Amino acid sequence: MAQILAPSPQWQMRVSKNLMDVGPLTPKMWSSLVLKQSKKGAIKTSSKFKVYALQSENGTVNRVEQLLNLDVTPYTDKIIAEYIWIGGSGTDVRSKSKTISKPVEHPSELPKWNYDGSSTGQAPGEDSEVILYPQAIFKDPFRGGNNILVICDTYTPAGEPIPTNKRYRAAQIFSNPKVIAEVPWFGIEQEYTLLQTNVKWPLGWPAGGYPGPQGPYYCGAGADKIFGRDISDALYKACLYAGINISGTNGEVMPGQWEFQVGPSVGIEAGDHIWCARYLLERITEQAGVVLTLDPKPIEGDWNGAGCHTNYSTKSMREDGGYEKIKKAILSLSLRHKDHISAYGEGNERRLTGKHETADINTFSWGVANRGCSIRVGRDTEKNGKGYLEDRRPASNMDPYVVTSLLAETTILWEPTLEAEALAAQKIALKV
Template sequence: MVTAPDPLAELEAQLRRRGVKRLAVTWVNHAGAVLVKVVPVGALASAVKLGVGFSPVSDAFRSDGAIDPQHRLARPDGDLRLRADPASLAPLEAASGWAWAAGTRHHRDGGLYDGDQRGFCSRQQHELAGAGLVLQAGFELEWMVVGGEEPGQDGPQPALAGGPYGADRLVEGLDYAAALTDACDAAGLPWQQLHPEYGRGQFELSLAPASPLQAADRLVLAKLLIQRVSRRFGWRCSFSPKPFAALVGNGGHVHLSVRQGGAALLQDGEGPGGLQPGGAAVVAGLLQHLPALLPLACNSAVSYRRLAPGSWSAPFQAWGIENREAAVRLVPAAADGAEAHLELKVADLTANPYLLLGALQAVVAESLTRPAGELAAAATALPEPVAGDPSVLEEEEAPRLPATLAEASQAFAASTLLRCALGEALHGSLLDAQQAEIRRAHNLSDDALLAASRWWPIVGGL
């Protein structure tokens, strides 16, 4: 009798042939921090089937690494198993023997932990597929590259000179850009565009669209690669929404498209910008739930220092066609054949991508899985797209989104949709984490808050 090949044994053999010796398995906690356990490549099968131990208390960590004593998970008992997903496996730095995989946490008896963020995103993706819906998502990452202090300068300085979107900055950092894109290519991380951004020493990387789970995995891997390449050059990278008071902030914009029964809903219709009725219902649903989504998209207290009118951070509960100051931006189908999609402009990179994309899927499902009459009513109720600067409009035309995490957390707490989608355990744990972040920032001055949240990784500072 011929024995069927063991796919995990074959995968391990492939990794060994590529020189991989170690596997880093990560997950992202409520504070948006990427946590890790490392196993030898020979333990790949065990990491996939059995997992490695991880205490539930990790979701009680604040963004500075301290355990919040008031969080419901701030207790020493209990254990979970972090299982590596072989479908996500990618080289992290193969030249030095490292690979990476995303992990999902399970109970010791094998059941999925109901507080796991990646598990929530995966569950929402399966529910969408069961309803005949397909959502594709992709992230844009913005970050600042910072070097050491210069004589006569106050504090750390951008590592690379050059103007906004300037080719001069690219040429100054050509080796850095080459090393970063080489690292993405080596990791099999599909990227679409890299360019110097508006801010001093700032760059943006756009990742290719994928399923929500894969898009979130890609974001985690991209941040790790950016951190690694930046440190190789002797620099620090800041993903902070507001690294310095006088400079622009960093976003983590989410792009998404929606198909139902194979048909794209955001184009080829008679609605504004080519929206079909289903697409209009999706936009209306996102607008309705945006205040409750905000603490998932903007997870930290410092996020709300970025969300200021006039800063191109889109702090308004409004949508627009190619309007970069509207929180929801419709990018119509283009001559290059790209599918029409929506951009959530308010999001930043303190977000846990699994929670954010899971919640966005829940909103899309609610918007589209309703009786035909209700769907038509929702599409009809979509307000007109905002043109120009929303800050000059009346409040009812472009309401201001919550201006603090405390306000956003209240909207999150009141959301029946998100409570049901997340489940009581995960929803309540997130509320505790939001209150922990509010308490952490309460007695900090603006300067102290910005300084405490400036660097990646946050814990340990510069």
């Protein structure tokens, strides 16, 4: 396996304290600046290049940065494709880079590739090859240019989807003619928590201690309320650059916790966009020296957990008379509550307690504008007689391929018996 080592200290150029006041140094400013330095600056020379090592306490200018920002398009048609897939835990993202001979516009133009599945918990060592099938392309905000990010799913050499390949089953559901006709829309609210690197404690919290109680942090502003806004903003712009259908961000109820929303997205696209956004967030937090967690209850006690609320509608729900379709969908969801809960993320029982804006994990409920229910219906939906529903049960670490396809399957393809339907209608007391 190839390894990439971090730049050594010898590559770092230290800049004096008074020079840092002028702001970031561009290559042009750097060239001008070193020519004006006094003899106190230590100058090392060779027959090929010069390195100006300026001693400083405060900042560093790393010349590797210049190479990272190189625009190679004038010199080659080749591009870098970052192949991304989901690892053996079902929540980790993995990736590796491949040179492609020219820019591409569709995944079908890309070759299949492979990786060592024994190192990701997805194959035995004696038969470790797993094949990557390119499925969706996004622009690469880290490398820029024509370089791309490639969302892949995973198969055996014989072409069978491996057990962690949840996209394959989702694609089958979303390609069903009945599902296609209903044009299922999804809007996914991905919550996440930022942790300090060394102590694995939320960003902005005193080490081993607690901030003030929840209240001022949600959508707040100020250094004593908001921690990690630069990461949230960086993700926002990276998603827009990549072509991810991000629709907003906000600070969450627990300090150090954030949310971004993706959608409305149609069918399988919702899962592709969430997984790519998660990959971008992992890369951004990696660069920022902060740890990302999608644990649904990262801090026990009187603190909100982290969910992945999924807003959902079909063509029938969005049309006149759609409210009746929404209530029928809720009825079907009530009958398959256990099936959905079992597929909605690991550790979700620690979050769905009936407190902190959640419903109890064992009890299905719905209500208008009620964030303490399993399914919430908006006031506008009730008023207009059409719209969407919000499934508030999924955990922050849920697989969006699983959740979106299961919602479509339950509400479009699955048919309950008349007896079960009647019993469920009585139980959850559906009202017009």
